Amino acid sequence: MTDIQRLSTSDSDFDTRLDGLLAWESVSDDRVQQIVAEIIREVRARGDAALLDYTARFDRWTPATPADLELPRARLEQAWNTIPAEQRQALEAAAERIRAYAEHQKLAGWSYRDPDGTLLGQQVTPLDRAGLYVPGGKAAYPSSVLMNAIPAKVAGVAELIMVVPTPDGELNELVLAAAHVAGVDRAFAVGGAQAVAALAYGTETIPGVDKIVGPGNIYVATAKRAVFGQVGIDMVAGPSEILVICDGGTDPDWIAMDLFSQAEHDEDAQSILVSWDAGFLDRVAASIDRLLPTMERAPIIEAALRARGALILARDLDDAIAVANHIAPEHLELSVADPESIVGRIRHAGAIFMGRYTAEALGDYCAGPNHVLPTSRTARFSSPLGVYDFQKRSSLIMASAEGSARLARTASVLARGEGLTAHARSAEYRGDVEA
């Protein structure tokens, strides 16, 4: 029998056990910190020369010249043209839906005028240049390229630079094809902390960017944290998680497979089901037992379910919603008869999959919304990656003569209250026009 924890919200130690399951601290040890700091120093100091050295050392191939690090657009197009038609169509269909959804997210500027003619508003502009980190090797996900690149292009980012390591010189054709269809402007075969440093500070060959997004290993994550401030970064993600709330009316095999789809990512992934139907929890447990041996990634799924999975018995729907709001899950399935009647009571979740037909996997690839989502309870204060992450706002103020006189009186009192007399006098000069 599969070893997945069974909890009940009525247990006296429920809160403690749940928090124990959720606990996750992403700390880079000192060794990683030091290696990353050294790599960043080297890339800042020696530019391309350092990139070539690290590529030889970590990826085990040696570009003849720095220019050889670039994957020309023709190479991306070639990948696009040579992958199987079925995959090309799937990438195209996904890209189209991701783009359509992203268009709805675009921020627009606005302004209004006070009765005295003073204008107030907000101007919205895209980032000039964004960098997209794409992992190489076995965790190379073309869907990730689409999800990170398309919002940037919809935002109007003028230049989108992709970096992807090519261990032993090996390229992933699906990743290159995804970069092509997503509109990546330039791509470089470099990875690790050295790629992050190059994007943050620029080298002779790789242009510096304004923000770096995309997943990576602990070295990449540590480097992103280190260059934050010099450039923007997206969130530093923890393990992926799903919480399913089910009323007992969904096929238990479907729910088991949804839990598996999260657990198959890696051993730290988290799959939790909450229901107030005890019999249903038993049926899902039986489905897990029956289906697990048929899964290609069974050992990973089993390890994840054992370490961080749970089937939770709630008292009722309200109780289940309270659990969801405490967990603030990255992915939340509302596998219930009438999800629209309860979605408004969900206060914290990265993405909400409503109804029995909406498998999380649909959202991972092609429903439209982004699959880059806040993990580890950070949905309490953060949002899915979106077009808005590639736009920023500037406040606009244009005081009329009358307005500046009025504002100057208030500003002067407050500035003098703070002991900032240059502020006060600067305001008062404008106030005098009316005096």
Place this chain on the structure above:
Amino acid sequence: MTDIQRLSTSDSDFDTRLDGLLAWESVSDDRVQQIVAEIIREVRARGDAALLDYTARFDRWTPATPADLELPRARLEQAWNTIPAEQRQALEAAAERIRAYAEHQKLAGWSYRDPDGTLLGQQVTPLDRAGLYVPGGKAAYPSSVLMNAIPAKVAGVAELIMVVPTPDGELNELVLAAAHVAGVDRAFAVGGAQAVAALAYGTETIPGVDKIVGPGNIYVATAKRAVFGQVGIDMVAGPSEILVICDGGTDPDWIAMDLFSQAEHDEDAQSILVSWDAGFLDRVAASIDRLLPTMERAPIIEAALRARGALILARDLDDAIAVANHIAPEHLELSVADPESIVGRIRHAGAIFMGRYTAEALGDYCAGPNHVLPTSRTARFSSPLGVYDFQKRSSLIMASAEGSARLARTASVLARGEGLTAHARSAEYRGDVEA
């Protein structure tokens, strides 16, 4: 003569000299890092007891019990009732304008349906609880309380917790009054890294929050960086800066005072003027020389202008705009005849003050837009503090039976391309309804 650098964009070494002036790296040394890490560990382990110890040590007063750390709402109201009427009116006027502007920033949810009935959208929710750090002592700014607190309340944050150190037990009445009018829910007389740790992890007395905003010294900034992930944080601010673009038609005394108003913050503050009218730069230099001796904070202003100030001669308006876009200033004054015709060409700035009447100081206190703005060129990728910083989004997906069948085909191909077969099967189950 005041020692402020004169540059020209035609100088062969202009780019280097400008970047030298702009250079700023906010590094906390290892000693600060270690002290902060120790404080966070102690507060997590010992809660209130650690807070009392640190308050005795750093603020030199000893609360009798942890409950004495709280400043009751009646105490805030008392401050409000006892400050001079002129200040009360100014705080009220500023709060009203900040609130009115913030209302325009509120994000709203949206959704749309595919022809097959699949619903896609975004739900917007406020943070449950936010923490506001307010510095104590001489840098205690009531305007900062308004600017940080009001957007949180407009967003709908249920509980806003303020922390403010009271060195030697001393309270700033204007800060307490500002907290009252801004709607702060609870306030605690605790500061430093220990206050940040308490807000991030909670103690017996201080509730843990979801996001911490507000300025502070290097210990506070280092602590905020350290707890990022556990909670959200606003940006870690560098020194304040202003860039003024002037066509030569504004009173040079006004411009000199605008440069002073930034420089008076501290010796690291940055004030730069760009104009294509060489004679005007001379007139502003003369105003600086004449007005500086009349300023209360002349030594700070002079030190800041000498270290990081500049008067820059540009070739023309286009050239001046290029300089602004390179600098990506926190504050940008467009002190020109027709600012509306050029504001759309400003790609990066925290706040834009348009026209001769719009002194930056008006925006610092009461124009409406926030005075918490991206510094140190981070306007390239970030925005003013706003209501949106206290809201977050959840993606919504509700697939119809027909929609899920269609999406499942695409998801299945991509999932199998990535080797994630549980994803594929989870999608395929839903696809079968149509097959």
